[in-house]
Amino acid sequence: MISTENLSISYHGRTVLRGVTIDAKPGQVLALVGPSGCGKSSLLTALNQMTEIIPGAGVQGKIAFDGRPINQAFASTAQLRQHVGMIFQKPNPFPMSIRRNIELALREHGERNREILAQITETVLKDVGLWDEVCDRLDHSALELSGGQQQRLCIARALALKPQVVLMDEPCSALDPISAERVEQLIQSMRGDYTVIIVTHNLAQARRLADQVAVFWVQDGVGQVIEQGETEQLFARPETEIARGYLSGQRG
Numbered sequence: 001m002i003s004t005e006n007l008s009i010s011y012h013g014r015t016v017l018r019g020v021t022i023d024a025k026p027g028q029v030l031a032l033v034g035p036s037g038c039g040k041s042s043l044l045t046a047l048n049q050m051t052e053i054i055p056g057a058g059v060q061g062k063i064a065f066d067g068r069p070i071n072q073a074f075a076s077t078a079q080l081r082q083h084v085g086m087i088f089q090k091p092n093p094f095p096m097s098i099r100r101n102i103e104l105a106l107r108e109h110g111e112r113n114r115e116i117l118a119q120i121t122e123t124v125l126k127d128v129g130l131w132d133e134v135c136d137r138l139d140h141s142a143l144e145l146s147g148g149q150q151q152r153l154c155i156a157r158a159l160a161l162k163p164q165v166v167l168m169d170e171p172c173s174a175l176d177p178i179s180a181e182r183v184e185q186l187i188q189s190m191r192g193d194y195t196v197i198i199v200t201h202n203l204a205q206a207r208r209l210a211d212q213v214a215v216f217w218v219q220d221g222v223g224q225v226i227e228q229g230e231t232e233q234l235f236a237r238p239e240t241e242i243a244r245g246y247l248s249g250q251r252g
Ligand SMILES: Nc1ncnc2c1ncn2[C@@H]1O[C@H](COP(=O)(O)OP(=O)(O)OP(=O)(O)O)[C@@H](O)[C@H]1O
Pocket: 011, 016, 034, 035, 036, 037, 038, 039, 040, 041, 042, 043, 054, 223
């Protein structure tokens, strides 16, 4: 669904990630794990072309969506981001009503019909398990919601655009344990319908959620993928000493 080939990322001429080849398959969850600073977030950022707005950042190598280079697969960055949504560590709802948070994204992509807007809003809020909690205060500010509710709203906002891929950068790590569990359950429920690439420092979470895992590590001062494969196989029988130490919690 979305893949990279020999992808490298640099900032101001310093390469921070080198030679990354990954393939997130349709409907699967791919977890990116590894210690701080090995380039996991940089990779996510490159996948929906946000790297382009970072001063001094450069991307080399190939990124493909459904087998086609992303520049050819999408007519514009806006179209790419419709198909490839992004969720950040800190929930970032717009400072406006719960309803407007969902509708604004849809309106930006040309949807004006009020009934359709209301219907999609209800559907996606139900999908993320938020409808019952907010249906009587849709016109209240999204900032009145708890952190966990805000994160589920942000996921609903992304899902409203019917993306095929959702990129998630540590989506649970800023939440309290109960909210984190709800968001994790939500990601679990997205399996099959969406391709998810999730950066997580929580190895137990990666093991619970992911079909595939890629282990990142800094070698010779540059981030690289040192091992990747099916989750259970990778955790049970890592091939490299470094991955074995990291996945067992003894390194990193
Ligand atoms: N905008 C930027 N300008 C310069 N250097 C950057 C920028 N963003 C990231 N870096 C550097 O790139 C390297 C990789 O950072 P990145 O955030 O991608 O790693 P990470 O594995 O996601 O780390 P973490 O798990 O802590 O989020 C780090 O050395 C970081 O300092």
